[in-house]
Amino acid sequence: MTSAIPVFKPVSQMQLAPGSTVTIPDVSWEEFESILQELGEKRTTRIAYSQGTLEIMAPLPEHEIPKDLISDIVKILLKAKDIRYQPFGSTTFKRQGVAGVEPDACFYIQNYQQMIGHRRLQPDDPPPDLAIETDVTSKTTLDAYEAIGVPELWVYDSGNLSIYLLRDGKYIKSNISPNFEDIAITQIIPAAVERSWQVGSFQALEELEAMI
Structure with missing residues (x-):
C-alpha cells in the first residue's frame, strides 16, 4: 500500500489564469507577510487577506481600461472642485495582524497633506480616503477594507458602480459619494x-470634462 506524499510549492510558482482567484484558508499573519515577500512587488496578481483567509487574484486584461479610466475621472472631478489629493495607486495596505489589501487605485483626499513625500507607508499612516476596485470583489476583500478602515470604497463590476461607506466599522451601500455629493x-x-x-x-x- 502506498501513501500519498503532499507536495508543497512556493506561492510564487502558482500559474493563475486571468480572471481566476485562489483562496487559501488558515493563513497566519506571519505566513501572509512571508507570502507577500515571496511574491514581490513586480507582479500582476493582487491580494486580499482577512480573518486568516488569503485570496490571490489574477485580474482580467480588460479590467485595466476601467481601472485607469475611473482613476483619471476621479482626478478630473477633484481638480474641477479645486480639491487637492495624493494618489497612492495599488499600494499594499495592512492592519497589523488582521488584514491586508491592494486596491486598483486609491486616493488621499482629506489626509492628502499628511502623505506628501511618503515613499513607504508608516505604521501610523491613515488609510486612503477613497479606494477603487474594478473586479468582482469578494467578502474577504470587503472585510479587509473594513478592517483597515477605508472610509469610502468604489466597486465597478459588470457595468455597475457601487459605493460603500464605512459606518460603525461596517460598509453600507450608498448612491452618493461624500467626496462628490453633487x-x-x-x-x-x-x-x-x-x-x-x-x-x-x-x-x-474629453467628453466628460466638457460635460462637467
Whole structure:
C-alpha cells in the first residue's frame, strides 16, 4: 500500500489564469507577510487577506481600461472642485495582524497633506480616503477594507458602480459619494467606461470634462 506524499510549492510558482482567484484558508499573519515577500512587488496578481483567509487574484486584461479610466475621472472631478489629493495607486495596505489589501487605485483626499513625500507607508499612516476596485470583489476583500478602515470604497463590476461607506466599522451601500455629493457618480462613471469602449479613453475623458 502506498501513501500519498503532499507536495508543497512556493506561492510564487502558482500559474493563475486571468480572471481566476485562489483562496487559501488558515493563513497566519506571519505566513501572509512571508507570502507577500515571496511574491514581490513586480507582479500582476493582487491580494486580499482577512480573518486568516488569503485570496490571490489574477485580474482580467480588460479590467485595466476601467481601472485607469475611473482613476483619471476621479482626478478630473477633484481638480474641477479645486480639491487637492495624493494618489497612492495599488499600494499594499495592512492592519497589523488582521488584514491586508491592494486596491486598483486609491486616493488621499482629506489626509492628502499628511502623505506628501511618503515613499513607504508608516505604521501610523491613515488609510486612503477613497479606494477603487474594478473586479468582482469578494467578502474577504470587503472585510479587509473594513478592517483597515477605508472610509469610502468604489466597486465597478459588470457595468455597475457601487459605493460603500464605512459606518460603525461596517460598509453600507450608498448612491452618493461624500467626496462628490453633487455629482451622480454611479451614473457618470459606468457611462464613461462604456463610452471608452466605443471611442477610446482619451475621447471619453474629453467628453466628460466638457460635460462637467
